[in-house]
Structures are given as C-alpha cells and as structure tokens.
Amino acid sequence: MKLHEILTDEKRNTSKRQDRLSVKILKGMERREDAYYFSEYSRVNNRFVKIGVEMSGAARITIKSHPYILFEESLNLPGLFYMRPDADGEIGLNVCGRFLIEAFDSDDALLSQETLVVHPKSMSIDQYLLMQAEVRNLLIAFNTIPTTEDEDEERWVRRSTFPLREFQSLLDKFKDGLEDVLEAPAETLVSRQMLMRRESIKRWTPRTLIDSQNHEGRLKIKAQVTERSHHIPEHGMIRSMLDTIHAMIQQAHDVESINAKRLENELESRKTASEHTSNGTGTDRDVQLALRNKRDEVDRLLRESNGKVTSLDAMRSSLRVYRDEERVFDLPAEQIEETHLFIHDPRYNEVFESYERMLDLVPRITFEKQRFIDKMVKSPHLFEIWTLLQLYSECLRLRFLPEESITDRLFRHFDARKELCQVTVRFNHVMTKDSIHITYEPDIKLDDGKSRRPDYFITFINRRDTNKTRKPFMNHTLDAKYKPYGDRGFDKMLSRDLLRSCQRYLDDFSGMKFELASAALVHNDADADTHNWNVRLGDEMPYTYSHFNISPGRTNHLNSYMKRIIHQYNGDHGYCPSCGAMNSGIPYPQNNTPYKWTYICECQEVWVDNRCNRRFEKSAHRGMNGTRLLKYAHGNYNKQVEDNWDVHCQICNRSYHGNLHVTDQLGRRLEI
Incomplete structure (x- = not known):
C-alpha cells in the first residue's frame, strides 16, 4: 500500500455517490519509520490537497474505528482510492490525528494496512513529534507531583525525565561493559546443513553417507557443520537495552529542546520589553533592578537548558556505533531478563546492572498507566x-x-x-x-x-x-x-x-x-x-x-x-x-x-x-x-x-x- 497527496476533479457532482471522480497524483506522502505524514489544509492553486490510497487488487479501503469515512476508486487511475468529501469529518480537512488505513480484497480478506498521521498545516512533522514527546513527559511528571508544597515553598517547575549527571555516569559504565563484551563476545555452537565438496567434509554422519550414495557423481553434497555464532539471547536483550536507552535519551532531548525554545522566546521578550523610565525614585530603581535580575535568571536557565541539549546530543551520538554498526547486536530485540550470563560473567553483569540502574532514574509507571499514556x-x-x-x-x-x-x-x-x-x-x-x-x-x-x-x-x-x-x-x-x-x-x-x-x-x-x-x-x-x-x-x-x-x-x-x-x-x-x-x-x-x-x-x-x-x-x-x-x-x-x-x-x-x-x-x- 502507498499513500499519495492528490487533487480530485471538483467539477463533477459529488453529491451523487455513483459519480466517481478523476484524480491527479501530486506526490507520495512523506514516510518516517512506521507512518505516513499528511499536513491538514494543504492547498495547491487554491484547491485543497486530499489523501489518496494506492493498493492493487483492493476492493475496499477503510479507516479502522472510523466506519463513516468512505473511499471510492478513482475514475481514471485503477487501484487508486480517494476519500469521499464530508464537510463535517473529512480527515485532512477538519480532522487531525493518527489513523490505521486498511485494504481488503473482494473476499473481505485484509491485504495491507498502514498508519497515517494527519498533523496541522501550521505545524511541521518535527513539531508534531515534539508535541507527542511533551504529552508523554507531562503525564509522567503529573504522576509523581506532590499535592502540597515543599517546606521551602519552591514552585513547581518542569524538569528532565531523569538526572543527567547520574544518567551520564551510568551510560559510561554501560558502554564500558559493551566494549568489554565486544572484545570477546559470548558465543554458541550452531549446527546447520550446507553443500560441501566431498573432500572438504571432515565429519561423516549416517545422513551424510546416505546423501552421498543418493547423489553419486555430484561435486557437492549436504553435510552438517557446526559453527560459532554470536546470536545468543543476551545479545538480543542488549539490543533491546540499546533501543530503550536511545528512546529515553530522545525523549529527554525533545523535552529539553522545547524548554530551551520557550526560554529563548522569553529571553528575547524580556530583552526587547520596554523598561520603566527612571525618574530617580526608589520604586523606579527597584523596578529596574528586578527587570535585570529576572532577565539574567532566564538567561542562566537558557544556558543550562542548551547545555543539557548538547549533552543529550552527545549521548545519542555515542550509542549510534553500537546500534547501527556492531553486528554482534544486530539482532531482533528480545525481552530483558536475568540470565546466567548476566549474573556470573563480569562483563555482561556490568552491562545489565548499569542498564537496570538507569531505569531506576526514571519514575516507575504501571503497565496499565503506560498503556494509557501511549x-x-x-x-x-x-x-x-x-x-x-x-x-x-x-x-x-x-x-x-x-x-x-x-x-x-x-x-x-x-x-x-x-x-x-x-x-x-x-x-x-x-x-x-x-x-x-x-x-x-x-x-x-x-x-x-x-x-x-x-x-x-x-x-x-x-x-x-x-x-x-x-x-x-x-x-x-x-x-x-x-x-x-x-x-x-x-x-x-x-x-x-x-x-x-x-x-x-x-x-x-x-x-x-x-x-x-x-x-x-x-x-x-x-x-x-x-x-x-x-x-x-x-x-x-x-x-x-x-x-x-x-x-x-x-x-x-x-x-x-x-x-x-x-x-x-x-x-x-x-x-x-x-x-x-x-x-x-x-x-x-x-x-x-x-x-x-x-x-x-x-x-x-x-x-x-x-x-x-x-x-x-x-x-x-x-x-x-x-x-x-x-x-x-x-x-x-x-x-x-x-x-x-x-x-x-x-x-x-x-x-x-x-x-x-x-x-x-x-x-x-x-x-x-
């Protein structure tokens, strides 16, 4: 399934359902990771851009959980479907959000599905993703906020999801453990069948002898070989650790970037705001001093926030080599649990313990609440x-x-x-x-x-x-x-x-x-x-x-x-x-x-x-x-x-x- 940005022929009478519209494809929608992204209220030549779904062999296109939204196959492009206009609830015009588009064949069997994110035209995709990060951060923060002030009556302020210095220290230990693991990674012996020349076979088994007799004259026959492999469950778990840590850093980076932008805007406002014209009275001097002090405070907070963004950028970059280049960890992620290797091998133990301690820096959320936040x-x-x-x-x-x-x-x-x-x-x-x-x-x-x-x-x-x-x-x-x-x-x-x-x-x-x-x-x-x-x-x-x-x-x-x-x-x-x-x-x-x-x-x-x-x-x-x-x-x-x-x-x-x-x-x- 492919999603496109399209224009429909608006000259036809769309009030009659039997009238199908001609469609013009403008371009394919931008895709990031697991979703397509479409900007609401996009226009070309004063005409609104619509959503097009291309799926060969499809008889029906739907949006899950939105049965009132109907798709029609275009008049001029077979296999390309457009959304019927609906003044009150047309996605992309009046409706934003995350939707699952599904395609079915004539027997109503599911052919394919894709996720579509419709974000406001007034926001970029990056800004939409930042909004998601801030929703997650605030729901975690609101889960732990006290209902009374502290004794020193400090006001509530937004803080990073985890203390950066402690996290950085544990991340360094985690990476040290990874380096020790990579010097001599644990391995397992894997047996498999492969075609080999007869003279290269070192171990003849009954099955190898039978295969040799059945295929006499062939240069190569099937033989069982035993190889060393780094594809062990612990390395799949380390892959999961790397992905989780990267997600934690990315979340904190997004939230701190938002905070830095807010402080930057506030500082600019306070710098350009008109100051009280001093006439020498005590009140005027106090106002002038307070204005400067407040501006300096915001400036200090902005420098601190930018420093955190820089630190998080460096942390994120330092993980890239382990996530993208090391073949030892290039495995499907597996659920993390204590194993014999993680407990008794000092190298793997350092990785496991550092990871667990990093998780302890993040407020614990129950599984049910985590599903709610998602x-x-x-x-x-x-x-x-x-x-x-x-x-x-x-x-x-x-x-x-x-x-x-x-x-x-x-x-x-x-x-x-x-x-x-x-x-x-x-x-x-x-x-x-x-x-x-x-x-x-x-x-x-x-x-x-x-x-x-x-x-x-x-x-x-x-x-x-x-x-x-x-x-x-x-x-x-x-x-x-x-x-x-x-x-x-x-x-x-x-x-x-x-x-x-x-x-x-x-x-x-x-x-x-x-x-x-x-x-x-x-x-x-x-x-x-x-x-x-x-x-x-x-x-x-x-x-x-x-x-x-x-x-x-x-x-x-x-x-x-x-x-x-x-x-x-x-x-x-x-x-x-x-x-x-x-x-x-x-x-x-x-x-x-x-x-x-x-x-x-x-x-x-x-x-x-x-x-x-x-x-x-x-x-x-x-x-x-x-x-x-x-x-x-x-x-x-x-x-x-x-x-x-x-x-x-x-x-x-x-x-x-x-x-x-x-x-x-x-x-x-x-x-x-």
Missing part, C-alpha cells in the same frame, strides 16, 4: 490533550495544586469511560485557597434540552473576598482549533469560528450558572504569531472574545491567557504571574486617590496595575469605567505603548497620551 500520545485529539496538559502546567506554575495526582485522575476517568470527555481536575492555591476547576469537553445542557460541548470550561473560584466585591466565581470557555488563521483566505473561517465557538457559548449560557466572563479560541500556528486579545464582535465588554496560538516551545500566549483569568477577570492583581506568590502593590501617587500600583515579587517578576486616563474614561468609555489596564515585563495582553510602561486601553483604544491603536480580528494594527 494512547494519549497517539490520540487523534493530540493537540487538545497537549493543550489540556499545558493548562494544568500553568496552574501548577502559579501554585494552584491538584487535589490528587493529575495522571491518576485522568487514568481512572479514561479507564471507566474509555475517553477523557467531561473529566474535571480541581486546583487550589497553596496560600489563598482560591480554586481553578478545568473540565475537558463538558456536556452542558441548555434549557431547551440541547447540549453544548466547549473543549475546555475553566472556572476561577474566589474563596477570600468576604465583602463580595467580586463575583464568587468566573467562567471561561476555550475551544481548540487546527486552522491556520494567518493564511490567506482563512479570515472568514476565523469569523465563523468566533461566532460559533465564542459568541454562541456566551449567548447560550447567559443567565445560567455557566454564564461566561470570556470565550476564546486557541490554535496551533507555530510560525505566524496570529492572536488578538480583544476581538470586537459587538458592544460587549472588552476582553470578552479573543484568540491566540500556542505550540511546543511557544506557550507564552497561554501564560498571558492565565494572567487574564487571575488578574483581569478575578480582579486580584496580587498573584505573581511568574510564580504565583501573593504580593502587595506599591501605590502611586501615595495619597488617597492612587491610579497605579507597581508589584515586585521576590522572584523578581514585575507588573503594573494602571487605569485609563480619566479624561478618556469620561468621554469615550460609554459608562464602562473601572476596567484595569495591566502591564507586564513579559507576555502582555494589553497592547504596549513603545518605550514606556503605558498600554492602550481596550475600551477606547487610547494610550494615556491619547494615541489610538485599533486592530483587525487577526490582531494587525489598522491605520486610522
């Missing part, structure tokens, strides 16, 4: 699951900790329902006891009996404001989309999705306990920075609708999204947006009517809570006064005015000095 990594909803785990990470970073192990919660729910839909994970802040509840794909019933299922339903619960000056809870929806909204022609899709997945939820949930403060879209355009934190669909309150992009190593917009939840909507500006610690702001001016508060956390993060110019509040706010304008040293969602700490108001679009900043729905500035 299913999540290969899920057709990979981007949604990855985004869900990133939301959990943001909560942990802000010191909102789960009531139980996140992986335990997800695993039990999946084990019971065979899906993650409607799973809720609750987080409580270690100091304030405020809560964040995140539900994945809830089934929300409307008064008319209909259902709505946003991808993520997020609730912030205020447990501290005894005066009830703020609402006790704020609800938000977030819908995940695959479309490359920054591409030409996709702006109409963005408009449609904002109405269908944002305004509809806001309207439908109005007056219910699910009433929303905001509705947003998250998409995965990895290259174009396509976002708008304040999309205007009508006369609604600012910050109601928004969209933003995230991808592995580029999650800064998700950080901004969480800042909006804890600051803009909840109104408690004391939460540090970097570490989640609580802080008190420094008012300015320090009298009875301050309009600005400056926050400096012990972690050296800086942010400012401001308000719009009172002159514009009176003339252009249409009664919507009191909306706070927050400014950050990194990750602003209010558009920053160049060269100072002012931001444009999201109600009147003016800076403090009155200059306008108006954007289209993609976030691009419009000339007024």
Whole structure:
C-alpha cells in the first residue's frame, strides 16, 4: 500500500455517490519509520490537497474505528482510492490525528494496512513529534507531583525525565561493559546443513553417507557443520537495552529542546520589553533592578537548558556505533531478563546492572498507566490533550495544586469511560485557597434540552473576598482549533469560528450558572504569531472574545491567557504571574486617590496595575469605567505603548497620551 497527496476533479457532482471522480497524483506522502505524514489544509492553486490510497487488487479501503469515512476508486487511475468529501469529518480537512488505513480484497480478506498521521498545516512533522514527546513527559511528571508544597515553598517547575549527571555516569559504565563484551563476545555452537565438496567434509554422519550414495557423481553434497555464532539471547536483550536507552535519551532531548525554545522566546521578550523610565525614585530603581535580575535568571536557565541539549546530543551520538554498526547486536530485540550470563560473567553483569540502574532514574509507571499514556500520545485529539496538559502546567506554575495526582485522575476517568470527555481536575492555591476547576469537553445542557460541548470550561473560584466585591466565581470557555488563521483566505473561517465557538457559548449560557466572563479560541500556528486579545464582535465588554496560538516551545500566549483569568477577570492583581506568590502593590501617587500600583515579587517578576486616563474614561468609555489596564515585563495582553510602561486601553483604544491603536480580528494594527 502507498499513500499519495492528490487533487480530485471538483467539477463533477459529488453529491451523487455513483459519480466517481478523476484524480491527479501530486506526490507520495512523506514516510518516517512506521507512518505516513499528511499536513491538514494543504492547498495547491487554491484547491485543497486530499489523501489518496494506492493498493492493487483492493476492493475496499477503510479507516479502522472510523466506519463513516468512505473511499471510492478513482475514475481514471485503477487501484487508486480517494476519500469521499464530508464537510463535517473529512480527515485532512477538519480532522487531525493518527489513523490505521486498511485494504481488503473482494473476499473481505485484509491485504495491507498502514498508519497515517494527519498533523496541522501550521505545524511541521518535527513539531508534531515534539508535541507527542511533551504529552508523554507531562503525564509522567503529573504522576509523581506532590499535592502540597515543599517546606521551602519552591514552585513547581518542569524538569528532565531523569538526572543527567547520574544518567551520564551510568551510560559510561554501560558502554564500558559493551566494549568489554565486544572484545570477546559470548558465543554458541550452531549446527546447520550446507553443500560441501566431498573432500572438504571432515565429519561423516549416517545422513551424510546416505546423501552421498543418493547423489553419486555430484561435486557437492549436504553435510552438517557446526559453527560459532554470536546470536545468543543476551545479545538480543542488549539490543533491546540499546533501543530503550536511545528512546529515553530522545525523549529527554525533545523535552529539553522545547524548554530551551520557550526560554529563548522569553529571553528575547524580556530583552526587547520596554523598561520603566527612571525618574530617580526608589520604586523606579527597584523596578529596574528586578527587570535585570529576572532577565539574567532566564538567561542562566537558557544556558543550562542548551547545555543539557548538547549533552543529550552527545549521548545519542555515542550509542549510534553500537546500534547501527556492531553486528554482534544486530539482532531482533528480545525481552530483558536475568540470565546466567548476566549474573556470573563480569562483563555482561556490568552491562545489565548499569542498564537496570538507569531505569531506576526514571519514575516507575504501571503497565496499565503506560498503556494509557501511549494512547494519549497517539490520540487523534493530540493537540487538545497537549493543550489540556499545558493548562494544568500553568496552574501548577502559579501554585494552584491538584487535589490528587493529575495522571491518576485522568487514568481512572479514561479507564471507566474509555475517553477523557467531561473529566474535571480541581486546583487550589497553596496560600489563598482560591480554586481553578478545568473540565475537558463538558456536556452542558441548555434549557431547551440541547447540549453544548466547549473543549475546555475553566472556572476561577474566589474563596477570600468576604465583602463580595467580586463575583464568587468566573467562567471561561476555550475551544481548540487546527486552522491556520494567518493564511490567506482563512479570515472568514476565523469569523465563523468566533461566532460559533465564542459568541454562541456566551449567548447560550447567559443567565445560567455557566454564564461566561470570556470565550476564546486557541490554535496551533507555530510560525505566524496570529492572536488578538480583544476581538470586537459587538458592544460587549472588552476582553470578552479573543484568540491566540500556542505550540511546543511557544506557550507564552497561554501564560498571558492565565494572567487574564487571575488578574483581569478575578480582579486580584496580587498573584505573581511568574510564580504565583501573593504580593502587595506599591501605590502611586501615595495619597488617597492612587491610579497605579507597581508589584515586585521576590522572584523578581514585575507588573503594573494602571487605569485609563480619566479624561478618556469620561468621554469615550460609554459608562464602562473601572476596567484595569495591566502591564507586564513579559507576555502582555494589553497592547504596549513603545518605550514606556503605558498600554492602550481596550475600551477606547487610547494610550494615556491619547494615541489610538485599533486592530483587525487577526490582531494587525489598522491605520486610522
């Protein structure tokens, strides 16, 4: 079976099933290891590229577990099948994921099967694989995370799957053992039949004599020979060890590369962010110092992360000679177990013991949980699951900790329902006891009996404001989309999705306990920075609708999204947006009517809570006064005015000095 990228004849009437389409092959799909890869929403000459399956002798092509998807044999190329158009669920247009394509003959016998991975057009294959690596890493990390802070109150941070120094030391011992093995590898004697000249036969057996008599006159006859062979079970087990260690290194390399990319983006943002203009006051000097300290901290973390990537690269390269060149280990991998050779031969014992100790550095996962993690990594909803785990990470970073192990919660729910839909994970802040509840794909019933299922339903619960000056809870929806909204022609899709997945939820949930403060879209355009934190669909309150992009190593917009939840909507500006610690702001001016508060956390993060110019509040706010304008040293969602700490108001679009900043729905500035 071969998979191709194709174009179908769109002029024919596709509504009639008996009408087959002509097909043009563009090229064969890219294949890596065990799967073909196809980019969703690919276009050629403004026509969408489709999926073609070439299989000689096939009578039927299907996608396992997706019986509603139908294939038709092309009109002009026998043996080439195309997917019938389906506006709601055509794979490659509207649907991403990992699929098993199967071909059957006329007797319905399976002829062949291949794995197809459809990844978003806005992501490369490498970025898709990084997303898989991060899903695996986070589920392992969430399985072991404590539910309370340590005594020193260190915040939760992502760490490598294993300690690199210890792993490197054990890997060196493992390779030393391999070198000792290769100097004199264990062997076994293997008997086999082969054709030999009569004069070369040294050992005549009854079978050899019979074969000689039956084939008298032949120059060669069959004879049994005994040879030395390195094909022993232990070498097959060492092959398995090499593959496992390589996979561990590759996983850690991918995760650390993502971390380095994230830190690189953050450092660039902090370097280019406008610094507070100093006027000599103590607060300004403190702000300047904190900004530099935070930038230096990120720079240090980036250098450490790049050093880890370099070390992992070297480890991966050092294994290549044993995996790719040494014929002793060029065997099918076998299940690893203790054997007499591994226990009593010092050379083989060093290999076995070093390998076992390397495994001990990795958190142990039960077989059932490992199967669950594998299913999540290969899920057709990979981007949604990855985004869900990133939301959990943001909560942990802000010191909102789960009531139980996140992986335990997800695993039990999946084990019971065979899906993650409607799973809720609750987080409580270690100091304030405020809560964040995140539900994945809830089934929300409307008064008319209909259902709505946003991808993520997020609730912030205020447990501290005894005066009830703020609402006790704020609800938000977030819908995940695959479309490359920054591409030409996709702006109409963005408009449609904002109405269908944002305004509809806001309207439908109005007056219910699910009433929303905001509705947003998250998409995965990895290259174009396509976002708008304040999309205007009508006369609604600012910050109601928004969209933003995230991808592995580029999650800064998700950080901004969480800042909006804890600051803009909840109104408690004391939460540090970097570490989640609580802080008190420094008012300015320090009298009875301050309009600005400056926050400096012990972690050296800086942010400012401001308000719009009172002159514009009176003339252009249409009664919507009191909306706070927050400014950050990194990750602003209010558009920053160049060269100072002012931001444009999201109600009147003016800076403090009155200059306008108006954007289209993609976030691009419009000339007024």
